[in-house]
Amino acid sequence: xxxxxxxxxxxxxxxxxxxxxxxxxxxxxxxxxxxxxxxxxxxxxxxxxxxxxxxxxxxxxxxxxxxxxxxxxxxxxxxxxxxxxxxxxxxxxxxxxxxxxxxxxxxxxxxxxxxxxxxxxxxxxxxxxxxxxxxxxxxxxxxxxxxxxxxxxxxxxxxxxxxxxxxxxxxxxxxxxxxxxxxxxxxxxxxxxxxxxxxxxxxxxxxxxxxxxxxxxxxxxxxxxxxxxxxxxxxxxxxxxxxxxxxxxxxxxxxxxxxxxxxxxxxxxxxxxxxxxxxxxxxxxxxxxxxxxxxxxxxxxxxxxxxxxxxxxxxxxxxxxxxxxxxxxxxxxxxxxxxxxxxxxx
Amino acid sequence: xxxxxxxxxxxxxxxxxxxxxxxxxxxxxxxxxxxxxxxxxxxxxxxxxxxxxxxxxxxxxxxxxxxxxxxxxxxxxxxxxxxxxxxxxxxxxxxxxxxxxxxxxxxxxxxxxxxxxxxxxxxxxxxxxxxxxxxxxxxxxxxxxxxxxxxxxxxxxxxxxxxxxxxxxxxxxxxxxxxxxxxxxxxxxxxxxxxxxxxxxxxxxxxxxxxxxxxxxxxxxxxxxxxxxxxxxxxxxxxxxxxxxxxxxxxxxxxxxxxxxxxxxxxxxxxxxxxxxxxxxxxxxxxxxxxxxxxxxxxxx
Amino acid sequence: xxxxxxxxxxxxxxxxxxxxxxxxxxxxxxxxxxxxxxxxxxxxxxxxxxxxxxxxxxxxxxxxxxxxxxxxxxxxxxxxxxxxxxxxxxxxxxxxxxxxxxxxxxxxxxxxxxxxxxxxxxxxxxxxxxxxxxxxxxxxxxxxxxxxxxxxxxxxxxxxxxxxxxxxxxxxxxxxxxxxxxxxxxxxxxxxxxxxxxxxxxxxxxxxxxxxxxxxxxxxxxxxxxxxxxxxxxxxxxxxxxxxxxxxxxxxxxxxxxxxxxxxxxxxxxxxxxxxxxxxxxxxxxxxxxxxxxxxxxxxxxxxxxxxxxxxxxxxxxxxxxxx
Numbered sequence: 001x002x003x004x005x006x007x008x009x010x011x012x013x014x015x016x017x018x019x020x021x022x023x024x025x026x027x028x029x030x031x032x033x034x035x036x037x038x039x040x041x042x043x044x045x046x047x048x049x050x051x052x053x054x055x056x057x058x059x060x061x062x063x064x065x066x067x068x069x070x071x072x073x074x075x076x077x078x079x080x081x082x083x084x085x086x087x088x089x090x091x092x093x094x095x096x097x098x099x100x101x102x103x104x105x106x107x108x109x110x111x112x113x114x115x116x117x118x119x120x121x122x123x124x125x126x127x128x129x130x131x132x133x134x135x136x137x138x139x140x141x142x143x144x145x146x147x148x149x150x151x152x153x154x155x156x157x158x159x160x161x162x163x164x165x166x167x168x169x170x171x172x173x174x175x176x177x178x179x180x181x182x183x184x185x186x187x188x189x190x191x192x193x194x195x196x197x198x199x200x201x202x203x204x205x206x207x208x209x210x211x212x213x214x215x216x217x218x219x220x221x222x223x224x225x226x227x228x229x230x231x232x233x234x235x236x237x238x239x240x241x242x243x244x245x246x247x248x249x250x251x252x253x254x255x256x257x258x259x260x261x262x263x264x265x266x267x268x269x270x271x272x273x274x275x276x277x278x279x280x281x282x283x284x285x286x287x288x289x290x291x292x293x294x295x296x297x298x299x300x301x302x303x304x305x306x307x308x309x310x311x312x313x314x315x316x317x318x319x320x321x322x323x324x325x326x327x328x329x330x331x332x333x334x335x336x337x338x339x340x341x342x343x344x345x346x
Numbered sequence: 347x348x349x350x351x352x353x354x355x356x357x358x359x360x361x362x363x364x365x366x367x368x369x370x371x372x373x374x375x376x377x378x379x380x381x382x383x384x385x386x387x388x389x390x391x392x393x394x395x396x397x398x399x400x401x402x403x404x405x406x407x408x409x410x411x412x413x414x415x416x417x418x419x420x421x422x423x424x425x426x427x428x429x430x431x432x433x434x435x436x437x438x439x440x441x442x443x444x445x446x447x448x449x450x451x452x453x454x455x456x457x458x459x460x461x462x463x464x465x466x467x468x469x470x471x472x473x474x475x476x477x478x479x480x481x482x483x484x485x486x487x488x489x490x491x492x493x494x495x496x497x498x499x500x501x502x503x504x505x506x507x508x509x510x511x512x513x514x515x516x517x518x519x520x521x522x523x524x525x526x527x528x529x530x531x532x533x534x535x536x537x538x539x540x541x542x543x544x545x546x547x548x549x550x551x552x553x554x555x556x557x558x559x560x561x562x563x564x565x566x567x568x569x570x571x572x573x574x575x576x577x578x579x580x581x582x583x584x585x586x587x588x589x590x591x592x593x594x595x596x597x598x599x600x601x602x603x604x605x606x607x608x609x610x611x612x613x614x615x616x617x618x619x620x621x622x623x624x625x626x627x628x629x630x631x632x633x634x635x636x637x638x639x640x641x642x643x644x645x646x647x
Numbered sequence: 648x649x650x651x652x653x654x655x656x657x658x659x660x661x662x663x664x665x666x667x668x669x670x671x672x673x674x675x676x677x678x679x680x681x682x683x684x685x686x687x688x689x690x691x692x693x694x695x696x697x698x699x700x701x702x703x704x705x706x707x708x709x710x711x712x713x714x715x716x717x718x719x720x721x722x723x724x725x726x727x728x729x730x731x732x733x734x735x736x737x738x739x740x741x742x743x744x745x746x747x748x749x750x751x752x753x754x755x756x757x758x759x760x761x762x763x764x765x766x767x768x769x770x771x772x773x774x775x776x777x778x779x780x781x782x783x784x785x786x787x788x789x790x791x792x793x794x795x796x797x798x799x800x801x802x803x804x805x806x807x808x809x810x811x812x813x814x815x816x817x818x819x820x821x822x823x824x825x826x827x828x829x830x831x832x833x834x835x836x837x838x839x840x841x842x843x844x845x846x847x848x849x850x851x852x853x854x855x856x857x858x859x860x861x862x863x864x865x866x867x868x869x870x871x872x873x874x875x876x877x878x879x880x881x882x883x884x885x886x887x888x889x890x891x892x893x894x895x896x897x898x899x900x901x902x903x904x905x906x907x908x909x910x911x912x913x914x915x916x917x918x919x920x921x922x923x924x925x926x927x928x929x930x931x932x933x934x935x936x937x938x939x940x941x942x943x944x945x946x947x948x949x950x951x952x953x954x955x956x957x958x959x960x961x962x963x964x965x966x967x968x969x970x971x
Contacts, residue, residue, distance in 0.1 A: 011691070039665070057834035057835065057836065060644075063666075067541075067845055071545070072541055072544055072545065091650035093547065093549075096547060097547055099546070100546060100547045103426055104545060104546075105541075105542065105545045107538035107539055107541065107542065108538070112537040112538045112539060112859040113537075113538035113539050114539055115539040115560075115561070116561065117560040118563060122538075126546065126548070127546050128545065130546045130547065130548055172922045173691075173922075174922050175922070180542075183542065184779070202691055202861060202923075203690070203861070203863065203902060203905050203906050204690065204901060204902055204905045204918065204919045204922075205690075205922055206905070206918075207905035207906075207907075207916040207917065207918040207919075208918045208920070210907070211916055211918055212913045212918055215913060229834065229835065231835075231909060232864075232907040232908060232909050233907050235907065235908075235909045235910075236907035236913075236916065258629070259909055259910065269836060270835060270836065271837040272839075273836040273838065273839040273863050274835060274864070274909070275838075275839070275842070275862070275864030275867060275869075276864070276867065276868055277863060277864045277868075277891065277906065277908060279868045288805055288840075290804050290807070290836075290837060291834070310429055343529045358665065
């Protein structure tokens, strides 16, 4: 990977959630505190203008990473740097504002991500007002400016200016997602975190939204962090991809490398499970087992109970991400030891 | 806009339910009569000068000794029962309404803060609520009433009686609002539109006010309607127990208490008619509340 | 040719609301043969789930069947009285829903739910029923069935729960299973397991499956034949391979092209502009014509019928004279 300063750098970030029972119950039952390690020691960086994707199954912590980056949750440890500025060094609200403006988020559910009681115009104008992006020309002047800016944003995402008068329930799911995108663009950001932006949409609408996002990325030089469980979508949008399993990254690679030469056994398993729309007729080996309970993750490499090539070392020792070549990093003892895994995967 | 309102499901379901229409009419009638009590009532029962002790204990018109001036008869001071009921409803509704608003503001505020911020503050507010819930509401109202009366100077007591009542009934009723709002707030707080506002960095108080409050008000409207009936009854109970409004400006509860003394001497109308008036008002408001709850609850549709 | 297991003839489903009758499913016909996996695919609101519910008699008011016939083994089942339908549901048709958590009663052990279902529809003794339940659990691939049978639904993971639901549907050897988005709530790796299981069961017992989903990949992987639904009608119906790789109807073509495929490099996905109309706002003629790149003037007047086109049937006026 290149040596230029990344736009976003996530370094050894951890986030634990306290999932123990209420204090009194815990004391009476004499139970220890329970910690859920939702994100456990994750590091990656995103270059300006690229789309970096995080993939994984539900509960792997990918959405938590998204929320840590935009500041919805504080980190338990580790640092997140945006253009070299560490977030944890900024404590005051007004210090955060300039950074918050440049970084927004699009959510999964198009219906709940818009306040049902607000008109679309006010929804899109909220960031403009919050960051005071139009403070010229007095109150009436700025009101007109906001009005025009909202109209411009609506048209930019493929809706009409007149749609600003309506309420969210008057729109279809795809249109609601366009409104969410317009709101995300309102603060003129450089970086957008997209948390499963098309998972709740039908395929034909998904195509519209993905195309729109690609267009906007090109026009506005946006950088995306794209969270998804759908590998085909990830293949279509990403430049670089990180694969997560139980709160940890098991492989980071550029798109071509990952899809033509997946290394980590989990990545291979995921690829194996994708329904084959090309109907090539190749027989799949269904992977056995399920994602274990994240509160009591397996020892060593958390994937070892499902891994066909795990050995004693995998049960004991946790693998760290290691640079394999200029294209990819993998956290796997088997890769490091060059164990033969071809017999287990086709 | 008006057309949209008449086309809404609310109006549709209202016009489909005869019981609700009747309850609505009765409630509106009570409100109108209360607001315009001065014009509607045949006499002014608070004007001591106009009262004649010779008119006391006249039975309703249809009884043998009835007097056409007093449709529902008179009480011990010669006040027309109909007029006292109209003026009494006014006082009852005023106190009921004010204490509902007091409870609502207090309960919704605490519920929002509790549900949105969570943590120790939430735990504290909810424990207080639970402790209060373990006593009957009327006991809480009596307690607060007693404390306030103890604090106030003796001369001021009858002047401030209304406010003491509003405060005591109001404080006894906030818990339900707080618990409901807390629950819905905890649901709304995790919705993505709230998270989106947090990502922008909107102040938590503003998020509560602008984003969450409008979305949790639905059930509150239902509770407030039913609570109005409860508050009117609480006021009547307190007045009946003699710690409510003074007998010179009687509410429905006070009227029932006054009449109660004469029930066994045969002057039944003094207590029965205010009692009926109270029962009909409470029933009508309750029916409205039930209907509103059913309409606003999508699960029952 | 023998009679197909299930025949749907000109089925229509309506919703009676105070704003008038809304036709949700309009005049659809298809057949399902014994042992076949028949896919119904479409976007949300296309009417695919309603069709499934109509077959098993679970339409909820105000929805109702307003026309057409449903025949199972050549006997009408759409007009059966409630009690008979209930018996039929247990005996001949099984159902698997999207959310495995809500299709199991959280208060009973899964063993009790299985045994109860078995005893309702057969005259097994308690021991026989329990043995049958264990057999079913093993068959759907639940490890340590003897132990798991006494556990409650919440003690199972999502994938395992869906297996239990499938076991429940299999209790009395139904001829037909209707699976409504059975893998939508599951992760890809679990989805693959469940689909393989369904396929194997189908092959082994000769059970027919109607697989309702929005995911073309799942259909391509599992089904034999597929119907593509759009705005309450069947746009195209035919063998899966043909419909997926060589779709004829302009909507099916657009749908296939809009699916991102791993390995297919493209800057932008092909997209169909606009969105599927809501039930109350369906256009006249062919419901797809406002979005169709090939629409001709006739399209907003005449409702197209399913016509043979290659190896599939497509409802498009372009094919009315055997062309293009």
